[in-house]
Amino acid sequence: MKVPLLDLKEQNEALRPEVEAALGRVLDANAFILGDEVAAFEKELAEYCDAAYTIGCASGSDALVLAMMALDIGPGDEVITTPYSFFATVSAITRVGATPVFVDIDAVDMNLDVSLIEAKITERTKAIEPVHLFGQCADMTALQNIAAKHGLRLVEDAAQAIGSEENGRRAGSIGDIGCFSFYPSKNLGGMGDGGILTTNDEQIASRLKALRVHGAEKRYHHRWIGLNSRLDGFQGAILRVKLPHLDGWTAHRRDNAERYRQLFSERQLSELVTVPTELEGRKHIYNQFVIRVRNRRDELKAFLAEKGIGTDIYYPIPLHLQECFAYLGYKKGDMPESEKAAADTLALPIYPELSADKLEYVVDSIAEFFAR
Numbered sequence: 001m002k003v004p005l006l007d008l009k010e011q012n013e014a015l016r017p018e019v020e021a022a023l024g025r026v027l028d029a030n031a032f033i034l035g036d037e038v039a040a041f042e043k044e045l046a047e048y049c050d051a052a053y054t055i056g057c058a059s060g061s062d063a064l065v066l067a068m069m070a071l072d073i074g075p076g077d078e079v080i081t082t083p084y085s086f087f088a089t090v091s092a093i094t095r096v097g098a099t100p101v102f103v104d105i106d107a108v109d110m111n112l113d114v115s116l117i118e119a120k121i122t123e124r125t126k127a128i129e130p131v132h133l134f135g136q137c138a139d140m141t142a143l144q145n146i147a148a149k150h151g152l153r154l155v156e157d158a159a160q161a162i163g164s165e166e167n168g169r170r171a172g173s174i175g176d177i178g179c180f181s182f183y184p185s186k187n188l189g190g191m192g193d194g195g196i197l198t199t200n201d202e203q204i205a206s207r208l209k210a211l212r213v214h215g216a217e218k219r220y221h222h223r224w225i226g227l228n229s230r231l232d233g234f235q236g237a238i239l240r241v242k243l244p245h246l247d248g249w250t251a252h253r254r255d256n257a258e259r260y261r262q263l264f265s266e267r268q269l270s271e272l273v274t275v276p277t278e279l280e281g282r283k284h285i286y287n288q289f290v291i292r293v294r295n296r297r298d299e300l301k302a303f304l305a306e307k308g309i310g311t312d313i314y315y316p317i318p319l320h321l322q323e324c325f326a327y328l329g330y331k332k333g334d335m336p337e338s339e340k341a342a343a344d345t346l347a348l349p350i351y352p353e354l355s356a357d358k359l360e361y362v363v364d365s366i367a368e369f370f371a372r
């Protein structure tokens, strides 16, 4: 049996007629950059994310950079964030000339440990940038309280968290700005690069709208120095086809997670691996289902590969230890929980179309590994 980490074929084949029709509409209109399909998608996504405004852009990475620019974050400013995330979370801060200040993660949900934040706030701190890692929201209630107390901005890196919730509030609708990615492996994946920003602040929204077109509010009148970062018409049209299916896909991912938990416990594997839990008041959308394997993670990964099972490590090197960030002066041991996670996490297949027998095969194979 072959079980890839992610299989896009089934999902995309099922939608092929609708996708082709959507591509045809863009071709008919010759609206390749932004245009009506993107505008319609922005509206539909605003509703989905419970945000007043949405601004499509070229990628999730760009969304994060645009967010920093829109909040006037630049040289001399500090932004508090997590070292246990995808690279773009932190490069967005350095791209605008600001300094990332790392705070370690919580051992359970692997999101920012909110109890460590206040000690890192200085007079230069401008914002906190939490990541809703793997599809579970960070503790936004606590983060909002800290941000309000210290007059800080909140930028949500919601690239992995479309539709996830904290206390009934959707990811991206809670902070000052939310940033999403439509990279094909995200829960709502395009057929190319794409991203979007969400905000409830009209002024921020209009600034973002300008920043994505070189900072021009009116064509050829550049109020700011922005980026060239727009969502293209084909992506907008494709994402409109996919969005109505998203809740169904999320439900399948959540069912798969529940089934994994059941099987791990039935097979008495709970002592050997830690499975992700959904915290009180959060709605996890399982962009990734990441287990933790003490000591033997790499061995297990190799064993599963031999069994035809795809897994991956998110993330093998925490960002405070990346070569390009050496100038920030962090060293091994500074972020113990992040470093521990980098050594013991393993993402298992969780995609919506994953069949029950394939899922069971994954758990059986893990049981076989530990029984050897």
Ligand SMILES: *Cc1c(COP(=O)(O)O)cnc(C)c1O
Pocket: 059, 060, 061, 062, 085, 086, 088, 089, 131, 157, 159, 160, 180, 181, 182, 183, 193, 194, 195
């Ligand atoms: C995917 C991702 C991004 C970047 O999105 P791209 O569209 O690939 O640029 C940023 N942050 C996190 C946490 C991500 O998972």
